[in-house]
Amino acid sequence: MTDPRIAGAGVTKFGKHPERTGRDLFAEAGLEALDDAGVAPDDVDALYYGNFMGELAEHQGHQGPLMAEAIGLDAPATRFEAACASAGAAVREAVKSLRNGESDVIVVGGAERMTNIGTAAATDALAIAADDLYEIRAGMTFPGAYALMARSYFDQYGGSHEDLAHIAVKNHEHALVNEHAQIQKAITVEDALEAPTIASPLGLYDSCPITDGAAAAVLTSEEYAEDHGLDAPIAVTGTGQGGDNLALQDRPHLAQTPAADKAAEEAYADAGIGPDDVDFAEVHDCFTIAEVLAIESLGFYDHGEGIHAATNGETDRHGELPINLSGGLKAKGHPVGATGVAQLATAAWVLDGSHPRADAVPDGTVGVTHNAGGTVASTTVHVLEVRE
Amino acid sequence: MTDAAPDGQYDAWLDAIEDGEAYYIECENGHGWLPPRRVCPDCGSRELTEEQMPESGEVLTHSTITVPTPQFEDDAPYVTAIADFGPVSVTGLVRGIDPDDVTIGTVVGLHVGERATTGDRAVVFEPR
Ligand SMILES: [Zn+2]
Numbered sequence: 308m309t310d311p312r313i314a315g316a317g318v319t320k321f322g323k324h325p326e327r328t329g330r331d332l333f334a335e336a337g338l339e340a341l342d343d344a345g346v347a348p349d350d351v352d353a354l355y356y357g358n359f360m361g362e363l364a365e366h367q368g369h370q371g372p373l374m375a376e377a378i379g380l381d382a383p384a385t386r387f388e389a390a391c392a393s394a395g396a397a398v399r400e401a402v403k404s405l406r407n408g409e410s411d412v413i414v415v416g417g418a419e420r421m422t423n424i425g426t427a428a429a430t431d432a433l434a435i436a437a438d439d440l441y442e443i444r445a446g447m448t449f450p451g452a453y454a455l456m457a458r459s460y461f462d463q464y465g466g467s468h469e470d471l472a473h474i475a476v477k478n479h480e481h482a483l484v485n486e487h488a489q490i491q492k493a494i495t496v497e498d499a500l501e502a503p504t505i506a507s508p509l510g511l512y513d514s515c516p517i518t519d520g521a522a523a524a525v526l527t528s529e530e531y532a533e534d535h536g537l538d539a540p541i542a543v544t545g546t547g548q549g550g551d552n553l554a555l556q557d558r559p560h561l562a563q564t565p566a567a568d569k570a571a572e573e574a575y576a577d578a579g580i581g582p583d584d585v586d587f588a589e590v591h592d593c594f595t596i597a598e599v600l601a602i603e604s605l606g607f608y609d610h611g612e613g614i615h616a617a618t619n620g621e622t623d624r625h626g627e628l629p630i631n632l633s634g635g636l637k638a639k640g641h642p643v644g645a646t647g648v649a650q651l652a653t654a655a656w657v658l659d660g661s662h663p664r665a666d667a668v669p670d671g672t673v674g675v676t677h678n679a680g681g682t683v684a685s686t687t688v689h690v691l692e693v694r695e
Numbered sequence: 696m697t698d699a700a701p702d703g704q705y706d707a708w709l710d711a712i713e714d715g716e717a718y719y720i721e722c723e724n725g726h727g728w729l730p731p732r733r734v735c736p737d738c739g740s741r742e743l744t745e746e747q748m749p750e751s752g753e754v755l756t757h758s759t760i761t762v763p764t765p766q767f768e769d770d771a772p773y774v775t776a777i778a779d780f781g782p783v784s785v786t787g788l789v790r791g792i793d794p795d796d797v798t799i800g801t802v803v804g805l806h807v808g809e810r811a812t813t814g815d816r817a818v819v820f821e822p823r
Contacts, residue, residue: 431764440705441729445786445818446760446767446775454758455777462756462799507759552736556777556784557728561756 309529310694311405312539314412315344316652321520321640322489325423329358329365330377332521333418336645337378340414344525345537351525352410354384355401357393357417358644360432364420378523380414390436391593393417394522394647395548395678395687401526402546402689411531415651416523419642429517433643436681438554450514452555452682453594454506459561460596461508466614468508471595472499473617475512475637478592481624482634484663487649489518489640513595518640522649541655545578545690547571553684562611564683567604571677571688575606578690582606586671587628587657589650591679591686592635601677602630605688624667632657632664647678647687654691704731709816713807717748719783727782751823752780754801759794769812778803778820787818 317339319332341348354375361367371384387397394417401413421429433449442452460466476496482488499512532539549569552558575581582605590605592598603613607628616622622630633639633653636646654674656662674691708730711717720728722735723742734741757776767773774789774797789797790808801822808819
């Protein structure tokens, strides 16, 4: 078994592009990834593509073949849907196919068009990642669900909204030099605490923005990369995925994310590493509390201990374990179906030194990505390592 | 309000709450769930029976939603909560109490109310 290589990646500027179609966004990212990889389109065996709300935002299902066409591929194309973890699921299936020898080259990617339908409709579209009968009909929104988890966390473990504000401040600071990021603006703890409430206890600055964007990467087998002389030193060495009850009400823990625990354990075991070996991580901080839950599930902190990490400076770019050097979903933006591959691209760029925040981990050799769907009923975790 | 077909066992469950006969579903190993279920996700048992729901539950967590979906536009701001009824937890709208007075541990009863925005039925908690 060989570890797939990341031969190239492309990410659009994340932000508000209401007039740009999903196919145009994906074409930009996909063509950039193909050009970066230097792989002939004829060599691509498949497109694995993530998208969540295409039916609602663009009245467009069956996006796999549409997106293959958009980047000039004559190859089988399948859409993966796992809410906000759609692209992470696509990456995982690509890794499996490359490892078992079925494929030599797979384009993975994702795209989401969200701002064209406005905030209310986008809030509605995001909500359908929850249980329609038992959550949406009881007024649950996407921020509302994380608010329920945040309040439960404070109740069980302590911590405060101010701790969450430090996470937002950190991720905004990280994004300042990221030209792909939706928000390149420094904020203060006071800004975050004084922002309007969306779903108590969470405010505007605890929440990722609504974003249009796309991301793509070209993954190849080790053999293909060697045979074709590709410059592809970054390997995906571990993959894991975990699941949980869809509805929060059916889970034993409201302040833990066992789906992510399972995904992390599996990915670490697959890569033969542990949390102590990780130099940095890109985690799914759709809300500030989500970053806390993520770094605990990834084993960087015990449950109940991750809340003060940003407050103490442990997870900023000067800290021991930088989290979300891209700015995270919070500042980089969260075009839902693209996020998992955007994280993969960021981690690869940090490891090869080409990311503007790569100097945070100058000798870094191991990066981890954590992509969560809904209220973490789906999670994928991937381990990336430098292989010469 | 809606002309759509009822959602089977879910709507039957709301009917039961309205009739004062709220129930939950229990597997032979004592795991509780809400309908519709054909199998217990915890233990795989398909021996499921309807059991009487406890009279009251306790709020486990809650949020006051100020940015709603369009289906709750006229309801906002409103409180959504998960309440622990023992064998099962339920998500519902908290009414009959000032939103600022809802706390973890607030004791509530299970009811069915109408959504202000659409008139559709919704699970409602009221202090008891
Ligand atoms: Zn059972």
